[in-house]
Amino acid sequence: MLFRYLQEKDVFEKYYKQHLTKKLLSGKTVSDGVERSMIVKLKTECGYQFTSKLEGTFTDMKTSIDTMQGFYASQYSEIGDGPTLAVQVLTTGSWPTQPSALCNLPAEIVGICEKFRAYYLGIHSGHRLTWQTNMGTTDIKATFGKGQNHELNVSTYQMCILMLFNSSDRLTYREIKQATQIPASDLKRCLQSLACVKGENVLSKEPMSKDIARVMLSTSMTNLQANSSR
Known part of the structure; x- marks a missing residue:
């Protein structure tokens, strides 16, 4: 009414x-x-x-x-026991348009994404599939310090950042940006949420300020595994 x-x-x-x-x-x-x-x-x-x-x-x-x-x-x-993937295929025109800003996904996720692409295009010839990585979420199993296990629900961008710390304990903003290719505005927002929320920060930063673009980030995590991704 x-x-x-x-x-x-x-x-x-x-x-x-x-x-x-x-x-x-x-x-x-x-x-x-x-x-x-x-x-x-x-x-x-x-x-x-x-x-x-x-x-x-x-x-x-x-x-x-x-x-x-x-x-x-x-x-x-x-x-097998690798990460699982939940894909929602959205028809262009039915959904609000979103900029398709791509990023470098971790190798563990790239593998299953390519398998899905091959399967989907195999049954829908003539279609085009574009990943909207800016709209995804991921469940990650993380091990902190001396065997403290936690499950984190993060965005796809945040997952790409965190998985880098499987091979390095300390990374600069520039190194993260180069490795992930996440757009600068989104990268800064993700790092602020991961490093600047007192009491809930997964990453530590030096120096302790609100500036993200010129910092060194580190973590106490010893292992991260993407469990499922949407």
Whole structure:
């Protein structure tokens, strides 16, 4: 009823789509039934054209689940105990556009990503697959100090940073940037969240300041293993 009083319904559509897609991708929707009920009401009020892209997002989510089941069924004997991958294949046009800023993924993740690419393009000839690494999350098993084990839920960018410390205890900002190729603005934001949140910092930095671009970072972690990645 409130929606009927809005004069700029296209503006509402834009923001509603952004929030809905964020919830769908993060798995934080209350239920698909509730979200679909809202879309049906909008469709009744404004017509099919208004909700066609919103309905497309649900179609993509269902198709992605089926695709992942097929992928792991085909790779059952090859993947073994390595990291698992959960891919959501989003149709261009149905989802809000996102800049596809690529980064250098760890070798453990690259392997399974290439297996998925080969599988997907094998059953969808003519399609093009572009990784949106800026939208992903990862669960990492980390060992600190003398055998203290923790599981961290981080972004894909943060995972790329942390995995570097498997082969080095201390890295400069420049070394991290060169190794990951993460865009500077995103890299600074990720490092601030990993090193500057008092009491929750995974990394230590020198000198102790808010400046990220000219620091040395170190960690007490002795081993990190990507458990699952989205």
